[in-house]
Amino acid sequence: GEAGGAAGQRAYTSRVCEGVARRVIEVMQAARRGWKEGAGRPRPKAVVFSEFDNDLSQVSSHLTLALGSGAVAEHWGPFRSSELARFRHNKQTFRRCPRCGYENEPQVEHDACDRFLFQVTLTPHGGDPLDAEADPSAEEWAATWLVEEERVFVREGGGGAYRRWQLRDFDTYRNPALLTAAVREVWIDAGPLAGSKLPPPR
Secondary structure (H helix, E strand, O other), X not given: OHHHXXXXXXXXXXXXXXXXXXXXXXXXXXXXXXXXXXXXXXOOOOOOOOOOHHHHHHHHHHHHHHHOHHHOOOOOHHHHHHHHHHHHHOOOOOEEOOOOOOEEOOOOOOOOOOOOEEEEEEOOOOOOOOOOOOOOOHHHHOEEEEEEHHHEEEEEOOOOOOEXXXXXXXXXXXXXXXXXXXXXXXXXXXXXXXXXXXXXXX
């Protein structure tokens, strides 16, 4: 029936794509052997085109399975620029968390550490670096730092103990309607922080 015909067509397409991948590998292996025997020639690379996205995706999957993800660059989607750079320069781009050192590829979604970092502007003289009329030189003495969430403590104004910042404070601090009449105070701990690769704020 129609279902069986569609399944047969998919199986046939899969076999063709697998054969194409094998052929690409064979050609590249021969080119690499010639490259190693020669001198001063650029390292051989291959570009695979197809007018059918599904076929190209299957060929890419077979190549990745055989050679590893580091040997295949996929020039499509939102990460085509980084993939093109990897193909041209043989350099893998990645993101590294400055807090814990975790690394992940930009094109891999849902693969990152979940630590928060704050961008904090410290004004040692108690001024407002955004108020140019009050202090035209504010930009010269204000310092902006990336700060780990473990360094951030808050308390309600008027005294009391500081407590560690919590995730729910995001909504409270950025929404004036949720703030109480008392002014909230923020304290940044500048002491050593084990495991962090960020410089402490000064």
